[in-house]
Amino acid sequence: MNTEVLADQVVSDDTPIANKEIHDVIGAEYAPGFVTDVESDALPPGLNEDVVRAISAKKDEPEWMTEWRLKAFRIWQKMESPDWAKVSFPPIDFQNISYYSAPKTMKDKPKSLDEVDPKLLETYKKLGIPLHEQERLAGVAVDAVFDSVSVATTFKGKLADAGVIFCPISEAIRDHPDLVKQYLGSVVSLSDNFFSALNSAVFSDGSFVFIPKGVRCPMELSTYFRINASNTGQFERTLIIAEDSSHVSYLEGCTAPMRDENQLHAAVVELVALDDAEIKYSTVQNWYPGDENGKGGIYNFVTKRGECRGNNSKISWTQVETGSAITWKYPSCVLTGDNSIGEFYSVAVTNNFQQADTGSKMIHIGKNTSSTIISKGISAGKSQSSYRGLVKMMKHAENARNFTQCDSLLIGDKCGAHTFPYIEVRQPSSTVEHEASTSKIGEDQLFYLQQRGISAEDAVSLIVNGFCKEVFKELPMEFAVEAQALLGISLEGSVG
């Protein structure tokens, strides 16, 4: 099979009687939209080498890290913002963004939760993430990142007993420099893309996870990202390393206050799985999506990539994307090790004026590698949702297999769903399957369920949850419940 590029596009059409109730789209309440009133220690807007040095200095970073950032910055300066995604927005003025903001109370680096500003703890509590360990569900350790700094990391002690390192990446750079030097930028290189280069220059915090050989991480790890300050970008960096025969499940959640201006979030996540290791990475992304008129909201430009570096390793991405004004995100797997497995399960919901261009890349390098992509796009209101995926079978990927399924569900008649699958095959023994479908929540489905006594809102949520079932079953239990609830809220008011 030769290189093949497929692209199709489906835009929903009017059905005669049906939809007068359905396309009455009202913005849903965005519960995490509050602002925490804390004094910030922020850098003034603008970006140059001095700003990069200043961020590095604020983090007490060693010289090699400062140099690494500067190198990234110089590469970024020569790059252009990509324009191939099916999203539109006015050009971002990168000189008008503040690249560092931290609550003043964090300056003295509180040593325990008791020293953390109660206002910050209250913020996470309001978001349903209590940080006091006794209030937490046992079994989930949390790193809470507020604007540019990590506020608290729970269960560190218990994890350390198992040999697991789970800490803010700023701390890892100081305390575990050899691991960071070895792995940082090894999956997403400095010059990989415009936003990852920017992130490499200015990233402020994020999580670092190291699971040593043979260890099964005793609890779920999670990071909760919160953008609070206005006019500030968040650039977090996450690095997860799973040594031979280790196993870890990691969850990520995100919210931001409702603000009229757009805010930039450009994260980089790197995963490395060595021989027989498994990393499961789940995201529930609920950044502020903007209001019902398309004002405000987060620009979410994220580079997430995992490398199955070892044989028989496995990396699985599961994401539920309901927020952000713009989502530009393609969690990917580089399947280097023989027999390694890559998976991508995604639900992306867009409502009102949201735009999402999301999908996955599966790069098959090793023999007998296999990958699965299940993508579910749900569009309501005037939103646009695109699936963009690349499946690449390299020369030595003998007997590699990929299965891709992308399904779109349209609610109402003013939204659009688009599919852009790219397939490149250089190894004739490999197999690539692609299935795609587009459907609409039909008036007939709604009426049928209503006729069974179920309210219109519940009927929509039943239909949507049914549509997403294959993805939800991949999420850890507590997250699956949260995701279902979130989906309900995101689509609230999208049916009469």
Place this chain on the structure above:
Amino acid sequence: MLDIQNLHATVNDKPILNGINLQVNAGEVHAIMGPNGSGKSTTAYVLAGRDGYDVNQGHISFEGKNLLDMEPEIRTRAGLFLGFQYPVEIPGVSNMYMLKAALNAIRMHRGEGELDAIDFLQLVKQKARELNIDEKFLYRDVNVGFSGGEKKRNEILQMAMLEPKLVVLDEIDSGLDIDALKVVADGINALRSPERAFVIVTHYKRLLDYIQPDFVHVLSEGRIVKSGNISLADELEEQGYGWIETAPTGTDG
């Protein structure tokens, strides 16, 4: 129980029902027959409150309440059940899950409180057994990949679970072979009771042979033009709809 007075209704501004009068009491089984386009399905959809079926004249009362004021789901909760001619597929949602949501919505409305998972499971399995329906049915997605006969049996199972007061069946017999027809008819007969009424819309008499309705009405051009007992169905079977004074028009089934 049901009182339809001078009902006029349009679909896409086209008049379909032109003055239907019908009274149904508890315990009665009424059959509505008629040629294609006479307004049979429209009558069923108007009763259930489907969007796009606009009532522009007349009145329907259900147990003394104005049915036309109620949302579709409220009508169901009040005791009206519609068996569909073309049951709809809901991918990813199991029969079991949908039935539980439906039953609990109805129970809450009646002030009975929700059934928990174990009691529900017991009930639904018992109903399936009574109707000779394979338990596997319950775990399949709603109507997805069901044969025509299975879809109709699924409607009967839902009807049995939700225990309505008034059952409206819209061509429940269409597309069924003789065995499936018998299963469906048995299911309907099993639910007959002095407290429950049926309105059975059908094109053919063969279902009525199994069910033996108390009344048969003939619909033509949106009006009931003749009412009688089962012998009226026999007449129609022998002579077709042609002998009724008005010729069939339109396309509504």
